[in-house]
Amino acid sequence: MPSVTIDGRKYEFEGHPRLLQFCLDHGIEVPHFCYHPSMSVPANCRQCLVDIGAPVRSRATGELERTEDGEPVIRYFPKLQTSCSHTLADGQVVHTSRSSDKVARAQQDNLELMLINHPLDCPICDQAGMCPLQIQAYKYGPEGSRFEFRKTHKPKKVKLGPHVVLDAERCINCTRCTRFTDEISRSHQLTIIDRGVKNYPLTPPGLVFDDPYSMNVIDLCPVGALTSADFRFQARIWEMSSTPSIITASAKGSNCYYWVRDNLILRVTPRPNPEVNDFWLPDEDRLAYRCFNEDRPGGPEIREDGARQGATWEAACARAAELLSAAGLRSVFLASALATVEDNYLLMALARMTGGTVAGYLPHIAPGHGDGWLRTDERAPNGEGCRRLGLGPADVDALNEQIAKGEYDVLYVLEDDPVAAGLSELGAVSVILHYHNTTNRTLSLADVALPAATAAETIGTFVNVDGRAQRVVPAKAIRGAHRTLMMHMGLSRADRHGTPFDRWHNESHLINCKPSWELLPAVAGAMGHRMDYPGPRQIMDEVSSTVPAFGGATHKAMGLAGVKLPEV
Amino acid sequence: MADFIKNPVVALPDRDPAPHFSEEELIFTAEEKVRIARWVAQYPTPDGAVMWTLWLAQEKFGFLPPEVLRLVAAELGIPYAQVYGVATFYTQYFKEKKGRYVLDVCTCFSCQFTGGYDVLHYLEKKLGVHAGETTPDGCFTIQEVECLGACGSAPMLQVSNGPYVYCLTPAKIDALLDALKAGRMPGFTSVTLPQDEDEMGGNRRTDADASISYSTMPIAEQTR
Ligand code: SF4
Ligand code: FES
Ligand code: FES
Numbered sequence: 136m137p138s139v140t141i142d143g144r145k146y147e148f149e150g151h152p153r154l155l156q157f158c159l160d161h162g163i164e165v166p167h168f169c170y171h172p173s174m175s176v177p178a179n180c181r182q183c184l185v186d187i188g189a190p191v192r193s194r195a196t197g198e199l200e201r202t203e204d205g206e207p208v209i210r211y212f213p214k215l216q217t218s219c220s221h222t223l224a225d226g227q228v229v230h231t232s233r234s235s236d237k238v239a240r241a242q243q244d245n246l247e248l249m250l251i252n253h254p255l256d257c258p259i260c261d262q263a264g265m266c267p268l269q270i271q272a273y274k275y276g277p278e279g280s281r282f283e284f285r286k287t288h289k290p291k292k293v294k295l296g297p298h299v300v301l302d303a304e305r306c307i308n309c310t311r312c313t314r315f316t317d318e319i320s321r322s323h324q325l326t327i328i329d330r331g332v333k334n335y336p337l338t339p340p341g342l343v344f345d346d347p348y349s350m351n352v353i354d355l356c357p358v359g360a361l362t363s364a365d366f367r368f369q370a371r372i373w374e375m376s377s378t379p380s381i382i383t384a385s386a387k388g389s390n391c392y393y394w395v396r397d398n399l400i401l402r403v404t405p406r407p408n409p410e411v412n413d414f415w416l417p418d419e420d421r422l423a424y425r426c427f428n429e430d431r432p433g434g435p436e437i438r439e440d441g442a443r444q445g446a447t448w449e450a451a452c453a454r455a456a457e458l459l460s461a462a463g464l465r466s467v468f469l470a471s472a473l474a475t476v477e478d479n480y481l482l483m484a485l486a487r488m489t490g491g492t493v494a495g496y497l498p499h500i501a502p503g504h505g506d507g508w509l510r511t512d513e514r515a516p517n518g519e520g521c522r523r524l525g526l527g528p529a530d531v532d533a534l535n536e537q538i539a540k541g542e543y544d545v546l547y548v549l550e551d552d553p554v555a556a557g558l559s560e561l562g563a564v565s566v567i568l569h570y571h572n573t574t575n576r577t578l579s580l581a582d583v584a585l586p587a588a589t590a591a592e593t594i595g596t597f598v599n600v601d602g603r604a605q606r607v608v609p610a611k612a613i614r615g616a617h618r619t620l621m622m623h624m625g626l627s628r629a630d631r632h633g634t635p636f637d638r639w640h641n642e643s644h645l646i647n648c649k650p651s652w653e654l655l656p657a658v659a660g661a662m663g664h665r666m667d668y669p670g671p672r673q674i675m676d677e678v679s680s681t682v683p684a685f686g687g688a689t690h691k692a693m694g695l696a697g698v699k700l701p702e703v
Numbered sequence: 704m705a706d707f708i709k710n711p712v713v714a715l716p717d718r719d720p721a722p723h724f725s726e727e728e729l730i731f732t733a734e735e736k737v738r739i740a741r742w743v744a745q746y747p748t749p750d751g752a753v754m755w756t757l758w759l760a761q762e763k764f765g766f767l768p769p770e771v772l773r774l775v776a777a778e779l780g781i782p783y784a785q786v787y788g789v790a791t792f793y794t795q796y797f798k799e800k801k802g803r804y805v806l807d808v809c810t811c812f813s814c815q816f817t818g819g820y821d822v823l824h825y826l827e828k829k830l831g832v833h834a835g836e837t838t839p840d841g842c843f844t845i846q847e848v849e850c851l852g853a854c855g856s857a858p859m860l861q862v863s864n865g866p867y868v869y870c871l872t873p874a875k876i877d878a879l880l881d882a883l884k885a886g887r888m889p890g891f892t893s894v895t896l897p898q899d900e901d902e903m904g905g906n907r908r909t910d911a912d913a914s915i916s917y918s919t920m921p922i923a924e925q926t927r
Binding site for chain 2: 284285286287288289290293303313316317323324325326327328329330331332333335337338339340341342
């Protein structure tokens with residue numbers, strides 16, 4: 136197998152790897168800015184320089200030339216090479232800055248040049264703390280600058296489009312952003328204009344950067360030149376925790392991080408997963424986080440004397456149990472494409488216990504919305520999960536008719552909004568509602584209103600349109616949290632929760648809600664039925680072993696990347 | 704006086720300018736389309752022909768406002784943003800309406816050392832406008848440009864993307880402006896290198912209107 140020696144250590148390789156990517160894959164740090172694994176390699180930042188030598192072959196015989204002690208003679212390239220654009224060949228010898236002063240010096244000088252016109256406004260820059268330029272300047276850069284003249288001033292806070300703001304002074308002209316619009320999203324909306332010290336990326340006159348994937352350039356930008364209009368100046372990076380999870384605003388289940396400070400989600404960024412979303416997220420997915428923070432319920436309520444009034448969780452579950460027991464077979468359950476597989480599974484179990492009917496789930500389809508890439512017609516995360524549980528889309532017209540005819544006494548709704556979906560004839564039934572937001576239009580009709588934890592607060596499984604089961608873990612805490620949730624929070628939150636005496640959080644950001652996998656067993660329990668699961672993990676163990684369409688989908692197997700479910 | 708070194712401010716271009724040309728004016732004739740197609744055929748991808756086509760458009764429309772760039776992009780079937788990027792890269796492509804004569808004063812390294820800024824400031828003072836601006840009578844536009852590849856005869860300027868004027872002195876600039884005002888473009892002046900004078904009996908070029916001898920370059924005011 137061909138091999139290469141990097142900093143004195145031999146590595147074998149297959150195929151034709153690029154040197155920089157090879158180093159990164161093997162944990163060798165090489166500073167770089169313009170290189171991105173999914174885009175073309177322009178080698179324009181010149182930060183990834185290395186010294187490369189190749190074995191010398193005799194012109195006459197084609198044999199390797201050897202020194203007296205039998206080692207191949209190595210001839211170095213006359214100048215340092217950019218590792219990002221160098222394709223490895225057998226026997227080459229590479230020195231990174233770890234073993235070559237020449238390389239270290241070149242990288243240092245390159246950073247000095249790059250910083251000449253950089254405003255060095257890290258204290259007010261959103262990127263500070265996760266800025267490749269900042270990190271690498273600290274690590275590989277010079278102590279100071281020898282540049283004593285006025286810096287070039289370029290346009291600042293230019294709104295390129297609805298979601299992206301440019302600070303041209305910070306730009307290092309790596310062209311990642313323009314390559315993204317040229318090669319990945321193909322909207323061709325950005326270009327580098329002008330040249331020399333005057334250049335920076337811009338849309339041509341009359342064009343707005345309204346690419347539905349525009350915000351990806353914010354993550355791509357290795358400096359703070361491109362920032363989010365939505366998140367700008369909201370928080371410093373180190374004040375937030377980032378929890379690996381998935382997007383629940385579409386059926387693609389793109390992988391993401393939820394960034395949380397004080398139990399509010401402040402931004403959403405992509406989490407690379409080659410099987411789902413690669414490195415990207417649509418803008419709409421990033422901006423759909425408000426529903427986790429805003430219009431959240433204040434606690435459980437039950438209807439007394441015609442008006443909804445606050446109640447304890449026990450009282451609310453007891454009332455739900457009472458209504459269900461009284462209704463017996465005359466109850467109808469609505470599953471939900473917005474709720475997890477676990478929660479839907481328990482809802483089906485509850486329906487079996489009471490003898491009620493499950494009417495399927497409410498479809499969330501916006502025809503024509505999808506783009507064949509990361510945006511989907513289905514605007515809910517778990518339609519596929521429902522279908523695999525054997526649930527179909529609910530026939531709203533038929534249900535309206537049945538309810539109007541008085542066939543049911545109780546409508547049990549799992550985390551959805553039937554009124555918004557067109558279920559208008561609810562006067563005759565008692566409504567038990569698990570809901571996320573107070574904007575839920577069914578809420579005003581609910582007899583028992585049970586605030587449910589959202590995807591950002593619960594643990595559970597969603598199945599995307601391509602049949603991939605993926606897990607969410609809590610990104611933010613809820614009031615009086617369940618032990619299982621706390622365990623996962625502990626694992627998922629980088630910043631933990633300060634000590635009880637040193638809390639930076641606002642109690643009112645802790646929502647008084649419970650995950651449905653805790654509520655449904657509580658209701659069942661109040662009816663005298665047993666639904667014993669310590670948590671969603673055990674529910675999913677059962678689902679994956681009893682429902683063939685979920686074969687292999689245990690929490691453990693899903694991990695952070697999810698598992699592809701069997702074809703159905 | 705405009706001087707990028709002293710006041711290095713890059714302005715944001717007008718991002719939504721009103722068009723200068725009407726829909727009816729914005730066309731390439733059949734004959735022009737044939738020429739463009741011939742250029743396109745010379746390259747593996749149509750964007751290779753962007754510079755030729757921009758040049759043709761500039762000769763036709765006088766300058767390259769956004770609507771002309773869009774026309775070029777549409778004709779070549781390449782992104783408008785890409786055409787805009789190319790057009791802004793070169794100072795030789797005029798993004799706004801310019802004066803009858805465009806004086807491209809080189810202030811890059813060799814010229815700067817030998818008085819490029821002296822030339823620029825002299826012109827600015829004399830014409831009463833700053834670099835990047837056009838005289839009110841529409842006669843002259845001054846531009847500050849990067850190296851035009853005539854460093855050996857610095858300081859120099861180029862007139863309207865055409866002839867170079869070398870080894871500039873105030874007297875030479877005065878004469879140039881007078882000639883231009885009278886409608887006389889400078890001819891192609893060849894600079895004879897010392898070895899040519901000795902060995903080849905004069906100028907290597909036969910197509911030059913005039914030739915001058917190489918002389919030691921001056922030193923810029925600001926360096927002195
Ligand atoms: S704005 Fe950022 S991504 Fe775009 S060229 Fe500049 S540094 Fe690179
Ligand atoms: S990463 Fe290699 S030159 Fe930019
Ligand atoms: S520096 Fe002026 S022509 Fe080269």
